[in-house]
Amino acid sequence: MIMKIKMSKQNGDKRINLYSLFLGVTLIALLGTLCFTTTFFMWFIEGTEMLLLVLWIGIPLTSILWFFIKRSYYKINFNDQDISLYSFFPFASRKIRYSDIINITIINKSSKRRIETIDEFFEIDKADVASLEFICNQKLLNLTVHNVS
Numbered sequence: 001m002i003m004k005i006k007m008s009k010q011n012g013d014k015r016i017n018l019y020s021l022f023l024g025v026t027l028i029a030l031l032g033t034l035c036f037t038t039t040f041f042m043w044f045i046e047g048t049e050m051l052l053l054v055l056w057i058g059i060p061l062t063s064i065l066w067f068f069i070k071r072s073y074y075k076i077n078f079n080d081q082d083i084s085l086y087s088f089f090p091f092a093s094r095k096i097r098y099s100d101i102i103n104i105t106i107i108n109k110s111s112k113r114r115i116e117t118i119d120e121f122f123e124i125d126k127a128d129v130a131s132l133e134f135i136c137n138q139k140l141l142n143l144t145v146h147n148v149s
Contacts, residue, residue: 104135105144
């Protein structure tokens, strides 16, 4: 299992992204439960097959859902020092400093806009193109516009 841990080297400190850590610990606990139930209770408890099926489907589904929840946003706010991204789930909303942004991509054919940072990327639904272009010019950020017809 590959777990991505985000490290911030500002002021010499290292911060672990708590959501990634929580997800990793949860997945390890689910795998441990799966192994334990398979080994010890396969012959004693009825419905173990159902439990195994739920765990085998639940673990990958949780990982896939978390990937999309973490990177899909519906609203963007431009502040002086950072960009605030708002998700449908309050725990997944976040702020990105302008200094961490590598590139902002606008694809005119679709309604999604992509913000790429050093470690990750984020997609925003229906972000205003004029606002993104203005912020890129003000903060001297890289902007890529794809005109696909």
